Amino acid sequence: MQIIDSIHEWKKIRETLQNESIGFVPTMGNLHAGHASLLKRSIHENSTTILSIFVNPTQFNDANDLSRYPKTLEADLDIAKDLGVDYVFFPNTDMMYPDKYRYKVTENAFSAQLEGQHRPGHFDGVLTVVLKLFNLIKPHKAYFGEKDRQQLLLIQDMVKVLFLDIEIIPCPTIRDASGLALSSRNQFLSIENKLLASRFPAILQSNKALEEIIGQLSNLGFVVDYVEDYGQYRFGAVKIQSVRLIDNFDIPTTDDSVVRRRVYEQ
Numbered sequence: 001m002q003i004i005d006s007i008h009e010w011k012k013i014r015e016t017l018q019n020e021s022i023g024f025v026p027t028m029g030n031l032h033a034g035h036a037s038l039l040k041r042s043i044h045e046n047s048t049t050i051l052s053i054f055v056n057p058t059q060f061n062d063a064n065d066l067s068r069y070p071k072t073l074e075a076d077l078d079i080a081k082d083l084g085v086d087y088v089f090f091p092n093t094d095m096m097y098p099d100k101y102r103y104k105v106t107e108n109a110f111s112a113q114l115e116g117q118h119r120p121g122h123f124d125g126v127l128t129v130v131l132k133l134f135n136l137i138k139p140h141k142a143y144f145g146e147k148d149r150q151q152l153l154l155i156q157d158m159v160k161v162l163f164l165d166i167e168i169i170p171c172p173t174i175r176d177a178s179g180l181a182l183s184s185r186n187q188f189l190s191i192e193n194k195l196l197a198s199r200f201p202a203i204l205q206s207n208k209a210l211e212e213i214i215g216q217l218s219n220l221g222f223v224v225d226y227v228e229d230y231g232q233y234r235f236g237a238v239k240i241q242s243v244r245l246i247d248n249f250d251i252p253t254t255d256d257s258v259v260r261r262r263v264y265e266q
């Protein structure tokens with residue numbers, strides 16, 4: 001496994017990979033079993049797999065969230081190597097943003113909803129860095145988790161409207177034994193709060209009215225950012241103290257839920 005921290009060096013390597021099928025897993029590091037599932041799938045489906053590790057500052061609207069984002073490079077590299085990743089692309093902010101973020105990708109409808117409503121500018125940062133990474137890595141396939149469903153939908157849409165020749169592969173959410181979706185932020189939960197957090201997925205996917213779900217979560221002590229049906233999915237985001245959890249599920253196709261659903265343009 002080679003670790004590359006220079007764009008120039010990466011471009012030279014990429015030229016030697018013309019006959020390979022290239023799978024790409026972009027991450028912000030702190031790898032867990034969710035990331036491992038994307039990497040395993042890429043390794044299985046492609047002759048060469050590239051993992052990127054870059055904590056992208058432009059997608060954080062909260063400076064505290066950025067500064068405490070866990071950085072575990074050595075452990076990440078061990079995981080990547082054990083899985084059989086071929087290259088780890090590890091750029092820094094100056095390399096990725098030589099323009100100091102003067103240029104950005106903005107989607108101005110769906111990205112303002114749900115997560116976007118609570119994290120202004122978040123998806124500009126995500127779409128911009130993902131497009132830059134796609135242009136550098138030039139993958140045939142790129143792997144994204146369904147846990148970040150809104151991100152996944154926006155990236156699929158960006159690839160379509162910008163005519164990028166990349167297949168986006170959605171990968172199922174990986175959960176712990178309690179049902180809680182794996183996330184780098186879960187490690188900030190106390191044991192007690194982790195127990196509470198594990199109730200979130202079951203309540204979110206229950207076949208109750210949205211208002212009832214919000215009420216139940218609030219009564220348990222969650223601060224609810226949103227619980228909304230959008231397209232074919234139910235999206236939810238809650239906070240326990242300073243830890244934010246997001247999740248989503250397919251919603252049941254009862255007449256009631258069809259009426260309440262909002263439509264995103266895809």
Ligand code: PAF
Pocket residue numbers: 026027028054056059126129130148151
């Ligand atoms: O999902 C993530 O980890 C990030 O949003 C991504 C796609 C790596 C972009 O920074």
